[in-house]
Amino acid sequence: MLNDLGGQGAISRAADFIVIGAGTVGLPISVLLARKTGATVICLETGGLRQEEDTHPLNEVVQQGMFYKGASHGRFRCLGGTSMRWGGALIPFQNSDLCNAHWPISLDELTPFIDDVERLFSLEPGPYSDVSFPFELGGTHVNRLAKWPEFRKRNVAALLDADVAAAANLQVWLNAHVVKIKTQTEGVRLEAVSPNGDRLAISGRKLIVAAGAIETTRLALLIDRQNNGAVSALTSALGHNFTDHISAEVAEIVASETALLNKIVGFRFGAAGSMRNIRFELAPQAEARRHLPPGFCHIGFEVEKPGGFDVLREIFRNVQRRKSPPPRVIFDLIANTPWLARAMWWRLVNKRLLFPAHSRLIVHAVVEQLPSPNNRITLSDTCCDRFGLPLAEINWRLSKEDKENVIETSELFRRTWRTSKFASLGVWKSIEPQQIWANIDNAEGIFHPTGSTRMGACPADGVVDKNLNLFGVANVQLLATSVLPTGGGANPTMMLLLLGMRCVNQHAAGSTPPKA
Incomplete structure (x- = not known):
């Protein structure tokens, strides 16, 4: 059931599970907890039904060090959260990404839940690599394929609309901003406030904070503060080691066999509108893994002149946001009929996205940023949000070693390109080192x-244990990409969803049947 706290006055509710965040992972696990455990679940979303603007005032942070754009533009507060704009790439890390970084959990503990994620987003089953790749890449790189849901299934609010409405034991509350969290041995007590001052008091057996990496960290810091420093008394890691992937354009490919290259590296279409794209990660046995963090290279395109591709992208992004495209799109489609006709032929015959007209092929290197305790999120001493809670303060910087790792990742793939059959498909033109820097x-x-x-x-190593339990307080789990010890060599969303599925499974295994 979907509710809005606005206009409710002062009310109270009780539940077995309380989930903060109705976004990419929060909404799915709320639905699955209700379905698989039979328990009562309350999911709290600080935003409303939709977020129309690119930024949200409650995502304001205090910036220190380098500017971190993801603090404002990578976050959305509404039903579905970031999934309303999410690109959609789903791919698990390689096992060597975890074991080389001493994660407290193995990939084998998460892979049983890949099928669950694939069913949720209607992804094609099968390996996350191209097993029929046409040539060898040597021992340094392996090809890997990310899976992308079709656009209308990327937004979990649209995907789970009927499930939310049908679940009698699930309540999703919009415009419910959590301002107080008190933990006790027997459970937790929360207070949420609407923009109009309506108040919702909730008691629950278990709290799962799934509000995105930055907000989950801020809430964990607030839990520590509001519970007499119970977390920080055990661990000094809370808020530290804040990292991101580092991405840079490193080369241009001047294609000599454009059609064949398009077939190898172009986006691939699967069943029911799903897509896959290929990237080239460090091989598990690569010698470079001894000193270089995980990373990958992929070949994208830079459109120099707007055309049919941009029109299609606008249409599908509106579908993802549950909006109608503007009327002018009809005229744009007519104006770009020649490319659209060729693109349709390519999709039907080659099952590939045709490279856009007037585009350049660009190689991007993406590398895991090295964890540093100096990169951190804290609570601001001077700035508060509209509800009187301290803003998150982000102190984030790239190190010289981070930059050198991007350069070396690029150089490794350049060698692979020039020593493999890629060299016959196009010329690698490196971007000048000073420009990469x-x-x-x-x-x-x-x-x-x-x-x-x-x-x-x-606690000496982290903030939560391998089962996501917050050290120092009872009955609280954290479920955001902030729990990943390292960034790995791929997009982190699949790993987050796998952790979420595992969390639900653990609760279902330990649950008792609901009373009749």
């Missing part, structure tokens, strides 16, 4: 925040 210096992150509430085997 400038690109890195101007990097603002790519909205893959991790690390600030990291998992650890014990």
